[in-house]
Amino acid sequence: MDSNGELARAHADLWKHLFGFLPSAALNCLIELGVPDLIQNHGKPMTVSEIVGELSITNPIKTCCLGSMMDILAHSGFLSREAKGVEDEDIAYSLTTASRLLLKDEPLNLRQFVFYLLGKILAGPWPLLGQWLKNDTPTVFETCYGIPFWELATKSDFGPLFNEAMAVDSRLIGEILVNECKAAFEGLASIVDVAGGTGTLATIIAKNFPTIKCKVFDLPHVVAGLQNNKNLEFIGGDMFEEIPHVHVALLKNILHDWSDEKCIMILKKCKEAISEGEEKSGKVMVIEMVKREDDTVDYQLVRVRLAMDVHMTSCVNGMERNEKEWAHLFFAAGFTTYKITPMSGLISLIELFP
Structure with missing residues (x-):
């Protein structure tokens, strides 16, 4: 390696590939939980706190994990992420064209x-x-x-x-x-x-x-x-x-x-x-x-x-x-x-x- 920076980038790239399965796992999880349908039925972007409230999830660790999964899918463009305020809990998520293909009532859903x-x-x-x-x-x-x-x-x-x-x-x-x-x-x-x-x-x-x-x-x-x-x-x-x-x-x-x-x-x-x-x-x-x-x-x-x-x-x-x-x-x-x-x-x- 030519420099510490190159070594660090290679290390990060390795981690990216090692965890490459997690966006798919997160996608599967959110469909099983019905999160796309929750957002659709809500009529406007939903925060993680609103989603976990609908799902009756009370464990704070699990709430944090759900938020991270939402961010993974937002980062890949599968969900849309927008700030409603200055705090993390003010981040709200909405559907994209791709995530609409996961709605139960979508005629062409996959x-x-x-x-x-x-x-x-x-x-x-x-x-x-x-x-x-x-x-x-x-x-x-x-x-x-x-x-x-x-x-x-x-x-x-x-x-x-x-x-x-x-x-x-x-x-x-x-x-x-x-x-x-x-x-x-x-x-x-x-x-x-x-x-x-x-x-x-x-x-x-x-x-x-x-x-x-x-x-x-x-x-x-x-x-x-x-x-x-x-x-x-x-x-x-x-x-x-x-x-x-x-x-x-x-x-x-x-x-x-x-x-x-x-x-x-x-x-x-x-x-x-x-x-x-x-x-x-x-x-x-x-x-x-x-x-x-x-x-x-x-x-x-x-x-x-x-x-x-x-x-x-x-x-x-x-x-x-x-x-x-x-x-x-x-x-x-x-x-x-x-x-x-x-x-x-x-x-x-x-x-x-x-």
């Missing part, structure tokens, strides 16, 4: 997605990353639990939580999709949402484009008991075996779950589905993240994409991909052309043509 990602099951494997990198187990998830991610998702209470998390994510992405990519749906006769879960995205498409016949295709246990309607049909099956014949096959955040080999298998099944039905001019619509060389322009998005890559590779042996990596899959599966349309936020719509 509460279940937060509980899924920050819950005990997904948090459990992370301390074992080093052990996993040196052992022969396929995923860190299996290192922790002894079974693959997808098996646990079908044999425990984790499955419903996973489905609910994917549903709320699809609800938000679906609204962006139909507002920003309307042209991609023009003239479509039928569409199948492959591995479409409980049908949230397909329902949004059916509502916004009532002339399109929508199908949801997922494993039988996922769609069991779900009711069809005049414009929406649920079909059980395995995407690695056969996909129902339609005009368009839709894959939202599916391919990043799988290796290149598995992705090519899925895409080939999609190509068969759009080539053998009544419509011969079909396409595949892929909604995924596309890593870009200019990602460094937005530091926060870079962090999210890097974190997602670690999550996908270590938990399910999937990955996030750049355009070159996506193109390799598309051409290997037999598609001749593709078109990428960036959408607001992290994702893009990729249209594949036979």
